[in-house]
Amino acid sequence: xxxxxxxxxxxxxxxxxxxxxxxxxxxxxxxxxxxxxxxxxxxxxxxxxxxxxxxxxxxxxxxxxxxxxxxxxxxxxxxxxxxxxxxxxxxxxxxxxxxxxxxxxxxxxxxxxxxxxxxxxxxxxxxxxxxxxxxxxxxxxxxxxxxxxxxxxxxxxxxxxxxxxxxxxxxxxxxxxxxxxxxxxxxxxxxxxxxxxxxxxxxxxxxxxxxxxxxxxxxxxxxxxxxxxxxxxxxxxxxxxxxxxxxxxxxxxxxxxxxxxxxxxxxxxxxxxxxxxxxxxxxxxxxxxxxxxxxxxxxxxxxxxxxxxxxxxxxxxxxxxxxxxxxxxxxxxxxxxxxxxxxxxxxxxxxxxxxxxxxxxxxxxxxxxxxxxxxxxxxxxxxxxxxxxxxxxxxxxxxxxxxxxxxxxxxxxxxxxxxxxxxxxxxxxxxxxxxxxxxxxxxxxxxxxxxxxxxxxxxxxxxxxxxxxxxxxxxxxxxxxxxxxxxxxxxxxxxxxxxxxxxxxxxxxxxxxxxxxxxxxxxxxxxxxxxxxxxxxxxxxxxxxxxxxxxxxxxxxxxxxxxxxxxxxxxxxxxxxxxxxxxxxxxxxxxxxxxxxxxxxxxxxxxxxxxxxxxxxxxxxxxxxxxxxxxxxxxxxxxxxxxxxxxxxxxxxxxxxxxxxxxxxxxxxxxxxxxxxxxxxxxxxxxxxxxxxxxxxxxxxxxxxxxxxxxxxxxxxxxxxxxxxxxxxxxxxxx
Amino acid sequence: xxxxxxxxxxxxxxxxxxxxxxxxxxxxxxxxxxxxxxxxxxxxxxxxxxxxxxxxxxxxxxxxxxxxxxxxxxxxxxxxxxxxxxxxxxxxxxxxxxxxxxxxxxxxxxxxxxxxxxxxxxxxxxxxxxxxxxxxxxxxxxxxxxxxxxxx
Numbered sequence: 027x028x029x030x031x032x033x034x035x036x037x038x039x040x041x042x043x044x045x046x047x048x049x050x051x052x053x054x055x056x057x058x059x060x061x062x063x064x065x066x067x068x069x070x071x072x073x074x075x076x077x078x079x080x081x082x083x084x085x086x087x088x089x090x091x092x093x094x095x096x097x098x099x100x101x102x103x104x105x106x107x108x109x110x111x112x113x114x115x116x117x118x119x120x121x122x123x124x125x126x127x128x129x130x131x132x133x134x135x136x137x138x139x140x141x142x143x144x145x146x147x148x149x150x151x152x153x154x155x156x157x158x159x160x161x162x163x164x165x166x167x168x169x170x171x172x173x174x175x176x177x178x179x180x181x182x183x184x185x186x187x188x189x190x191x192x193x194x195x196x197x198x199x200x201x202x203x204x205x206x207x208x209x210x211x212x213x214x215x216x217x218x219x220x221x222x223x224x225x226x227x228x229x230x231x232x233x234x235x236x237x238x239x240x241x242x243x244x245x246x247x248x249x250x251x252x253x254x255x256x257x258x259x260x261x262x263x264x265x266x267x268x269x270x271x272x273x274x275x276x277x278x279x280x281x282x283x284x285x286x287x288x289x290x291x292x293x294x295x296x297x298x299x300x301x302x303x304x305x306x307x308x309x310x311x312x313x314x315x316x317x318x319x320x321x322x323x324x325x326x327x328x329x330x331x332x333x334x335x336x337x338x339x340x341x342x343x344x345x346x347x348x349x350x351x352x353x354x355x356x357x358x359x360x361x362x363x364x365x366x367x368x369x370x371x372x373x374x375x376x377x378x379x380x381x382x383x384x385x386x387x388x389x390x391x392x393x394x395x396x397x398x399x400x401x402x403x404x405x406x407x408x409x410x411x412x413x414x415x416x417x418x419x420x421x422x423x424x425x426x427x428x429x430x431x432x433x434x435x436x437x438x439x440x441x442x443x444x445x446x447x448x449x450x451x452x453x454x455x456x457x458x459x460x461x462x463x464x465x466x467x468x469x470x471x472x473x474x475x476x477x478x479x480x481x482x483x484x485x486x487x488x489x490x491x492x493x494x495x496x497x498x499x500x501x502x503x504x505x506x507x508x509x510x511x512x513x514x515x516x517x518x519x520x521x522x523x524x525x526x527x528x529x530x531x532x533x534x535x536x537x538x539x540x541x542x543x544x545x546x547x548x549x550x551x552x553x554x555x556x557x558x559x560x561x562x563x564x565x566x567x568x569x570x571x572x573x574x575x576x577x578x579x580x581x582x583x584x585x586x587x588x589x590x591x592x593x594x595x596x597x598x599x600x601x602x603x604x605x606x607x608x609x610x611x612x613x614x615x616x617x618x619x620x621x622x623x624x625x626x627x628x629x630x631x632x633x634x635x636x637x638x639x640x641x642x643x644x645x646x647x648x649x650x651x652x653x654x655x656x657x658x659x660x661x662x663x664x665x666x667x668x669x670x671x672x673x674x675x676x677x678x679x680x681x682x683x684x685x686x687x688x689x690x691x692x693x694x695x696x697x698x699x700x701x702x703x704x705x706x707x708x709x710x711x712x713x714x715x716x717x718x719x720x721x722x723x724x725x726x727x728x729x730x731x732x733x734x735x736x737x738x739x740x741x742x743x744x745x746x747x748x749x750x751x752x753x754x755x756x757x758x759x760x761x
Numbered sequence: 762x763x764x765x766x767x768x769x770x771x772x773x774x775x776x777x778x779x780x781x782x783x784x785x786x787x788x789x790x791x792x793x794x795x796x797x798x799x800x801x802x803x804x805x806x807x808x809x810x811x812x813x814x815x816x817x818x819x820x821x822x823x824x825x826x827x828x829x830x831x832x833x834x835x836x837x838x839x840x841x842x843x844x845x846x847x848x849x850x851x852x853x854x855x856x857x858x859x860x861x862x863x864x865x866x867x868x869x870x871x872x873x874x875x876x877x878x879x880x881x882x883x884x885x886x887x888x889x890x891x892x893x894x895x896x897x898x899x900x901x902x903x904x905x906x907x908x909x910x911x912x913x
Contacts, residue, residue, distance in 0.1 A: 089858040089859025091858070222860065223856075223857055226857045227867065228839070229796070231792075231794035233794075233797075233860075233861060238792065238794075301777075301785060301789050303781055375859075376797075376805065376862050425861025426895045454798075457800040663855045674897030675897055696800055696801075697802070702805075702895055705885065705889045705903065706887075708899035
């Protein structure tokens with residue numbers, strides 16, 4: 027591991043020309059890797075004389091497969107054999123590589139076209155080298171899997187033999203680079219295995235938690251269990267005397283983090299030892315007095331009581347108001363009213379938060395499983411009061427992300443501890459730390475009312491959303507957007523909002539907002555369809571109406587704007603796949619449920635079939651998924667992984683995951699109390715991707731939101747019990 | 762304090778308190794990083810190793826209790842005839858997503874197939890439900906165990 031990092035750190039960057047700019051990516055930048063003696067064609071691609079093709083993967087890998095899929099895009103246009111490609115993690119340098127992050131299913135849409143151009147540009151430079159060498163026109167040369175060919179003179183040369191000369195060519199204007207016709211793709215759309223799979227299967231030390239440096243020490247960091255609590259006293263002298271403990275560091279956040287930024291340093295005690303186990307054992311001997319601060323009386327029960335109270339008042343603000351919901355609800359032929367809620371949730375990635383840091387001579391190196399490494403770099407520079415260029419962050423494979431590692435708190439802690447220790451330090455959280463100091467998926471409460479006309483058409487919809495605020499601003503990821511479905515499809519619609527003030531860190535979790543709002547609106551619309559006496563599929567197709575694009579902002583945005591036709595197509599496809607129309611033939615207490623959702627640029631419709639035992643236990647028999655994420659699936663193997671992973675993630679959330687607060691602290695501490703989905707609960711999943719003539723978009727999130735309501739709607743169809751609060755309580759489902 | 766452990770066919774002298782969990786001796790004393798820390802409570806299976814061929818959670822195993830045992834970790838499972846087949850199929854089927862749980866999954870799958878070369882879906886549920894995969898690779902884990910069984 028350490029050898030690999032030494033190579034990465036020894037890279038030097040050369041900026042040879044500035045003309046080649048495509049989007050945010052400047053790809054006419056040559057990076058040399060001294061160890062491999064490769065010829066740098068551009069920032070992403072180098073080729074050795076003996077034909078080794080090295081492609082840098084720019085974004086952090088957290089299990090989403092980006093380490094493999096972004097280089098596939100480059101390799102396709104470069105026109106090489108995938109088997110000849112070696113992948114290395116790019117250094118953190120957004121000025122060269124553009125944004126380097128892992129979030130919001132953004133990596134594919136942000137990079138797809140730019141990386142195609144970067145690959146095609148490198149190919150053009152290799153052709154230019156051949157044309158120069160052979161003294162023939164470049165446009166008479168073609169390529170074939172790592173070779174340049176001049177048919178007329180029957181000349182053929184490997185990329186490797188041309189690489190040194192190619193590296194000296196001027197990069198072409200990206201606007202004029204010609205790209206492959208997708209029908210000639212040989213890599214994109216194939217099932218390509220994850221680049222690190224063999225290393226994973228052999229147990230090689232490739233994760234952040236595995237980073238080991240000479241003379242490294244190990245740290246744990248005890249924080250106040252109540253959010254916002256401060257340290258008063260600690261028996262640090264006793265702790266210092268414990269076996270193998272080398273340092274005890276008292277952290278007072280008020281000095282470094284006066285505003286109480288959730289990502290900044292918090293009060294606590296770091297114990298540094300010769301082994302992690304020794305540090306963790308010493309922690310049990312800590313005697314700390316905390317001032318538990320202003321949130322010590324908070325509880326989930328009280329949040330629910332406050333929400334109920336707020337629901338009886340007018341909303342504080344309106345996210346959206348169309349028509350006149352009040353009048354329309356009064357004059358509606360039928361109304362439906364329901365309260366929905368969902369809990370705080372922890373990300374529970376399997377690798378606990380960790381970061382290895384080494385501070386020396388005013389500079390710091392960090393090795394982190396970060397989803398937002400440049401944010402971590404900035405926060406560390408500010409905390410230590412050193413220039414940004416003195417903070418080097420190496421992105422190391424993370425054992426799951428799910429949005430948790432978008433936050434850099436663990437990097438900040440490691441940096442502070444390392445600054446006070448005369449050695450490299452690995453900070454590792456316990457599972458309890460991880461579950462009790464998360465940036466939680468916010469809880470929420472929705473008070474809904476719908477109005478139908480005499481034909482069962484939805485004419486009015488009102489939601490009073492009671493969410494959470496921190497310092498009188500909506501908490502991170504606790505907001506609702508004005509385009510939330512079914513906005514723009516209901517003439518009289520009102521999204522009102524009120525806030526409960528709290529002090530608990532929240533943040534994005536896979537399919538942020540949508541993972542909760544999808545459950546609420548898709549469950550409620552199913553409820554409304556039943557009340558209208560309609561098949562939920564027919565009700566959905568009527569609501570969507572004719573094929574058109576609904577522009578939500580000031581001007582059209584092909585990625586963000588909702589297209590009703592794309593949603594109709596995934597709905598009709600999943601209905602066929604799942605034999606939706608014959609679902610009434612299923613046995614008693616076995617039934618199907620349907621839901622659909624547009625998020626993170628992807629259109630998904632999903633059907634779940636459940637069988638509910640008389641004791642209420644839920645068996646998920648089968649899931650069907652139809653998705654549309656545009657014209658091209660980058661990696662069929664990775665795409666299947668993301669789709670099925672998102673479905674199973676959502677099922678796990680619905681069946682057994684909630685974080686509750688009591689006395690200002692998180693009640694749950696491990697996987698017995700927050701239950702990850704297990705293999706015996708995982709149903710078979712059939713899926714189809716519709717390839718449509720639309721932008722190529724990402725897949726980390728959009729398959730998740732519909733699965734929760736599809737499950738809950740199936741449970742309703744099987745039992746008559748409507749699930750309006752998560753996680754599902756099977757006691758309510760007894761026959 | 763020093764004691765001896767037989768790990769992957771080699772006797773190692775360990776200087777650690779006898780109560781130390783095997784997981785931390787493997788990871789931080791012997792630099793065998795393939796065995797992973799997930800929960801520290803025997804609830805996730807990321808630290809699964811073989812103790813005399815039986816799938817065991819290393820985070821719940823004090824080293825004093827395994828001094829006479831043969832301990833096998835992911836780093837040596839390729840020497841196990843079934844372990845090698847499991848690894849091969851895991852690669853062929855591209856099973857991992859993040860990969861963090863996969864050492865444990867492979868150790869549990871190898872133990873299952875060694876005892877029961879042709880497991881049913883129910884047998885797989887019984888043997889593998891202690892191994893959490895947060896990414897949801899269960900469909901490929903199940904298919905891969907059946908694929909290995911077809912090859913035994």
